[in-house]
Amino acid sequence: xxxxxxxxxxxxxxxxxxxxxxxxxxxxxxxxxxxxxxxxxxxxxxxxxxxxxxxxxxxxxxxxxxxxxxxxxxxxxxxxxxxxxxxxxxxxxxxxxxxxxxxxxxxxxxxxxxxxxxxxxxxxxxxxxxxxxxxxxxxxxxxxxxxxxxxxxxxxxxxxxxxxxxxxxxxxxxxxxxxxxxxxxxxxxxxxxxxxxxxxxxxxxxxxxxxxxxxxxxxxxxxxxxxxxxxxxxxxxxxxxxxxxxxxxxxxxxxxxxxxxxxxxxxxxxxxxxxxxxxxxxxxxxxxxxxxxxxxxxxxxxxxxxxxxxxxxxxxxxxxxxxxxxxxxxxxxxxxxxxxxxxxxxxxxxxxxxxxxxxxxxxxxxxxxxxxxxxxxxxxxxxxxxxxxxxxxxxxxxxxxxxxxxxxxxxxxxxxxxxxxxxx
Numbered sequence: 078x079x080x081x082x083x084x085x086x087x088x089x090x091x092x093x094x095x096x097x098x099x100x101x102x103x104x105x106x107x108x109x110x111x112x113x114x115x116x117x118x119x120x121x122x123x124x125x126x127x128x129x130x131x132x133x134x135x136x137x138x139x140x141x142x143x144x145x146x147x148x149x150x151x152x153x154x155x156x157x158x159x160x161x162x163x164x165x166x167x168x169x170x171x172x173x174x175x176x177x178x179x180x181x182x183x184x185x186x187x188x189x190x191x192x193x194x195x196x197x198x199x200x201x202x203x204x205x206x207x208x209x210x211x212x213x214x215x216x217x218x219x220x221x222x223x224x225x226x227x228x229x230x231x232x233x234x235x236x237x238x239x240x241x242x243x244x245x246x247x248x249x250x251x252x253x254x255x256x257x258x259x260x261x262x263x264x265x266x267x268x269x270x271x272x273x274x275x276x277x278x279x280x281x282x283x284x285x286x287x288x289x290x291x292x293x294x295x296x297x298x299x300x301x302x303x304x305x306x307x308x309x310x311x312x313x314x315x316x317x318x319x320x321x322x323x324x325x326x327x328x329x330x331x332x333x334x335x336x337x338x339x340x341x342x343x344x345x346x347x348x349x350x351x352x353x354x355x356x357x358x359x360x361x362x363x364x365x366x367x368x369x370x371x372x373x374x375x376x377x378x379x380x381x382x383x384x385x386x387x388x389x390x391x392x393x394x395x396x397x398x399x400x401x402x403x404x405x406x407x408x409x410x411x412x413x414x415x416x417x418x419x420x421x422x423x424x425x426x427x428x429x430x431x432x433x434x435x436x437x438x439x440x441x442x443x444x445x446x447x448x449x450x451x452x453x454x455x456x457x458x459x460x461x462x463x464x465x466x467x468x469x470x471x472x473x474x475x476x477x478x479x480x481x482x483x484x485x486x487x488x489x490x491x492x493x494x495x496x497x498x499x500x501x
Contacts, residue, residue: 080107088173090115091153098147105144109153120170121160128158132166139174140207141182148206151182177218178211187493190219194492197471220482223491229271229288230490234264234298237307238457239276240464242480258481259284259307260464262456262488264300269460269488272481278306285314300454302326303440321446323454324403327437334433335396341429342388368397391425408448415441460488 084093084107095108119128134154141149151173160167175186192201193216202209239257252275259280261271271287273280285293296318301307303322311320399418405411419438422430437444447453464484474480485491 084109085112090117090172103146104148104150106150106152107141109151119156119158121163121167122170123167124160124162125170126160126162128156128160128167128169130159132157132159135168137179139180139182140185142185142188175215176222177215180211181215186215186219189215191493194486217476217479217482220479220486220491223496224482224485226496227485227491229284229292230263230266231292231295232263232265232270232288233295234452235270235296235300236262236264236452236454236457237281237299237301237311238262238454238461239304240461242468242474242477258484260457260460260484262460264298264452264456267456268490269485270490272484274477274481276304276306278310281307281310282314285310290314298450298452300452300457302454303330308443319446319450320443321450321452322440322443324447325453325455325458327444328403331399331433331437334429335392337429338392338427339389342386342392367400368393388425391421392427395421395427395430403447405448408445411445411448463488 080096081093084091088109090112091109092112093107094110097106097108099106119131120126121128134156136152137155138150138152141151143149155171156169157166158169159165173183175181175183177186181189189201189205189207189212192205193212196204198212198216199209201207202212205212238260240260241256242258243256254277255275257276259273259276260269261273261281261284262269271284273283293314294317296315298321299307299311299315299318300321300323301311303326308320311318395418398414398421402411402414402418405414415434415438419434422434464487467483467487468474468480471483474483482491490496
């Protein structure tokens, strides 16, 4: 390997005048000096001003990319001179020094940052033999720099959801909404495009403000849960966009009301000293299952309960009927099912289901958008699983800004797959 030739090509303005390979210590030392044709003036490393009178030099030893499994170090002299702007003696600017630390080369720092995209900081520090705090600073500063040049891509269909970010125990006195992040994803690319603090209206307002009025007018669909803050923000900034409530959240609300009715029946049976062994314990989830998914043993237990309790039988009819709601081909068929289910609920006086169906019918103008557009926020739910896995892998985050940046690195565009070293 012709190391002097590589140095001349890869480090402009410098040549290698000596190379030492120390096999016992498993390192390579490359001694650099400025080439004779390097006539560029000295530039201040702090303010970028041209330096004046020289004040000497000092030797530097920085770590570079490994060569054949050996740790590589670059050794050279760095000039010092008076800076007219800073009014102090400053070191000259060196192009190949890392931005985050003067002890690493820029290429080596980028390589370490690339490793932190696919592994934790502690594991990368252990693998490369670097200090863990140095690796954290490299990753954090690199993400901040990428964020400064990051532009939210143009989007037409977005998905909005929240993800739990902080420990309830640690922030027990804080408003619960502050413990969440609002995550905005692009439904077409499947990538996270923005993360905001908390899950209040202001969190989504921040995204729309950064996007700008012109690009907000291009958004056609916004999938989300039934949180009023997200709905109000979207209606304010994107009045033309069609809001689609996620069917998973709608079904979860229905099943929650259904479960409350079941619990009330159980309490009623206990007061009347009737047996509840077949409707509690391991059987309590049996009644939320679809009929076709029950095993033979579950079907047998279920039939016995239906013979003994007519109210359970009525709840089963309501459940099975409404489970077909989102599978209808058009709005008219879905409306017929809703009218039928509502009448059954009102006739039997199920108070929890009555509250649910009144809220559901009240939001019909948004619910019906699903049958026209057929999108959900399932993408955001999948991203939430990735984010939770990231938090577990790193044993949690103390710095919430860093956590947001890591989410956009792992699930979004703040990584080397989308940003080249030329733009770094």
